[in-house]
Amino acid sequence: MNQSNENMVGTTTVGLVCQDGVVLATETRATMGALIANKAVNKLYQLDDKVGATIAGTVSHAQTLMDVLQAEIALYKLKNEKDxxxxxxxxxxxxxxxxxxxxxxxxxxxxxKKGPKLYGLDPSGSYIDDDYTSTGSGSPFAYGVLENKYRKDLTTDEGRLVALEAISAAKQRDVYSGNGFRLATITDEGMKTYTNEEIEELVAQL
Incomplete structure (x- = not known):
């Protein structure tokens, strides 16, 4: 990790609960002030078979936290023989x-066992159980789409398009959000992370 990564910020991420699972989406730009520092930053992580997270904020902190959570979840499963x-x-x-x-x-x-769940957490440690949320500099633009398009009866197939539309809206208006997309769905069958080709096909439907 080079030192500059510690200051790379600028993000839009979204998550939403659907009737059969959850959807996560992000863009891939990282900035240092007015400079686009990286166009392909990964902001979407798989923490366990049916657990995922998105990150917004200081990249080095986020990567360390993801490593810690993956280890703690795996250790719990090993010790208790359950998820x-x-x-x-x-x-x-x-x-x-x-x-x-x-x-x-x-x-x-x-x-x-209780079904699909979503929590938004801020740097202070507060957490909120919610149906949908967005984080990062582009979140006000993403919320405009989520408030208009979200329904509790969405399927994950439908939710993918809502999430990508929310990210697209942020990319068009927030200079700190841009470049590519990341997308994943989590259901009882596990977590699916979409390829760039699959995402392009979905974006074409917007």
Whole structure:
């Protein structure tokens, strides 16, 4: 990790709960002030078979936090021979954020025995159980789409298009958000991360 990564910010991420799972989407631009520092930053992570997260904020902090969460979730599963619940993962993440200086916003999503869940977490460690949310500099533009298009009866297939439209709106208006897309869905069958070709086909439907 070079030193400049610590200051790379500028993001739009979205997450939404659907009737059969959850959807996560991000763009891929990282900025340092007015400079586009990287056009292909990964802001979407798989933490377990049915758990995913997006990151917004200081890149080095976010990458470290993702590594810690992946390790803690795997250790819990090894010790207890069962999956950690989404609520427990949210509480764990909240406690880590409260005890360390992580300049990170997260969308934490997954599917457990209680069904699809989504939590938004801020750098202070507060967390909110929600139906949909957005983080980062482009979130006001993404929320415009989410408020208009979100329904609780959306399927993940439909939710993919809503999420991509929200990211597209942010890319058009927020100079700190742009370049490519990342997209994933999580259902009872696990987490699917979409290829660039699959995303292009979906974006063409918008």
């Amino acid at each position: 950690m619940s989404m609520e427990a993962i949210a509480v764990l993440t909240s406690n880590i954020l409260k005890s360390n200086a992580y300049g990170v916003q997260l969308i934490l999503t997954g599917v457990d």
